[in-house]
Amino acid sequence: MSVNTKKPVLIVGGSGIVGSQAAKALRRLQPELPITIGGRDMGKAEAVAREIGGADTARIDLERADLGQPGGRAYSAVAMFLKDDTLNSLKYAQANGLPYLSISTGLFEIGPEVARYIHKPTSAPILMDSTWLAGTATLPALYFAREFRTIEAIEIAAVLDEQDLGGPAAYVDFERQTKAAPNALILKDGKWLWVSGEEAKRSFRGVDGTEVQAQAYSLLDGVSLAAATDARSIRFDLAVGESAARRRGEPFSSETIIEIAGQLKDGRTGRVRHELVHPAGQAPLTAVGVAVGIERLLGLVGGAPVAPGLYLPDVLIDPEYMVRRLKEAGTQIRRGP
Known part of the structure; x- marks a missing residue:
């Protein structure tokens, strides 16, 4: 030491x-x-x-x-x-x-x-x-990106259970970040755009197959991944509600879905999906x-x-x-x- x-x-x-x-x-x-x-x-x-x-x-x-x-x-x-x-x-x-x-x-x-x-x-x-x-979506995304030669799009969707918002400081952060900036920043076809309304909405398939409605959310993941991968389209979407674990009658879980599209190293064009789930929620x-x-x-x-x-x-x-x-x-x- x-x-x-x-x-x-x-x-x-x-x-x-x-x-x-x-x-x-x-x-x-x-x-x-x-x-x-x-x-x-x-x-x-x-x-x-x-x-x-x-x-x-x-x-x-x-x-x-x-x-x-x-x-x-x-x-x-x-x-x-x-x-x-x-x-x-x-x-x-x-x-x-x-x-x-x-x-x-x-x-x-x-x-x-x-x-x-x-x-x-x-x-x-x-x-x-x-x-x-704290980097636990961006870094896995870059790990999964290693099987690609070139990347066209990265889509990350996270489910934050409404019972898993954390303590008072975390709740204040969430309220500020969702209300102070009504628009969200996404990368679409090589251009950075601030989106709101319908353009900011996206549905995705949850880890249990349920269709989940989410909203574009601006943290540093998008700009970081864009600089690291040169992908032409990147967006991060957040759904606050009931996690898949709670729908099964279990305690809340944290769920992050990372989907990457592009040319794989073997020359094929593909789209790869990974799911990260923690049974104790977002804090761990x-x-x-x-x-x-x-x-x-x-x-x-x-x-x-x-x-x-x-x-x-x-x-x-x-x-x-x-x-x-x-x-x-x-x-x-x-x-x-």
Whole structure:
């Protein structure tokens, strides 16, 4: 373990539903890595710290440039599980040269973070992880894309069970991202388009064969996949309602369907479908996505510690590694007809 990783990773929002699972996932992947659970409710934070072991807590004040941390406190990285409207967490990471990961910034609101990077490009590595469930759709899509020579279209559809919206911070994020930007960005026949109304609607076949109605949704997945694959058409659609597992009378599940069309490596034209299902919903997937992002930023897997820069998950993380970690965490991945 390097000198830097002897300092704890600060997980802001680490006592919430998703943040606490991310802390547990990071502990499973990196048993010796120190972790600090940051938040406002110290009772909840201390409970998570005790459960994962090798962790302590910190009271976080996002209204302060120093996050309310004493002068001698040092961290190895900062991971954000809530929207920081002040960007003080990013400023703190840049001021201290710390890797920074955030998952709550919508595609339409990345400007302030990008501007912070442009003004201080050599200060810290910044991982913009606000893709669907922290890269756990984009990276598998790129893994499945390896069987293609050229890609014409990528369509991703996700089912978020209405009982699986997460804690208060996650609900606020969802409300903001669905209401503040009434239009969604898609790539159609090589052109970026903001769509609404009927053009934003799409139906798809769910994992149990049910026809599901969905709406185009703008996260960073589309722009990231477009840059990585040169596909001519890409869209991400979200359906909020009843998951297939709950229709069977079971607890809610998380479902992501990835369909890729293009020329296969054997020269044939084809369309390939994969389904990713987690029986415990979206939180375990997000947890794995963030944990993998943190260990990559710190250079604990996949190469040296990441240099200062502005990154998307697929630029740093090996898709095959993400798929392996998702399977280990209980994700069921199957190739569909």
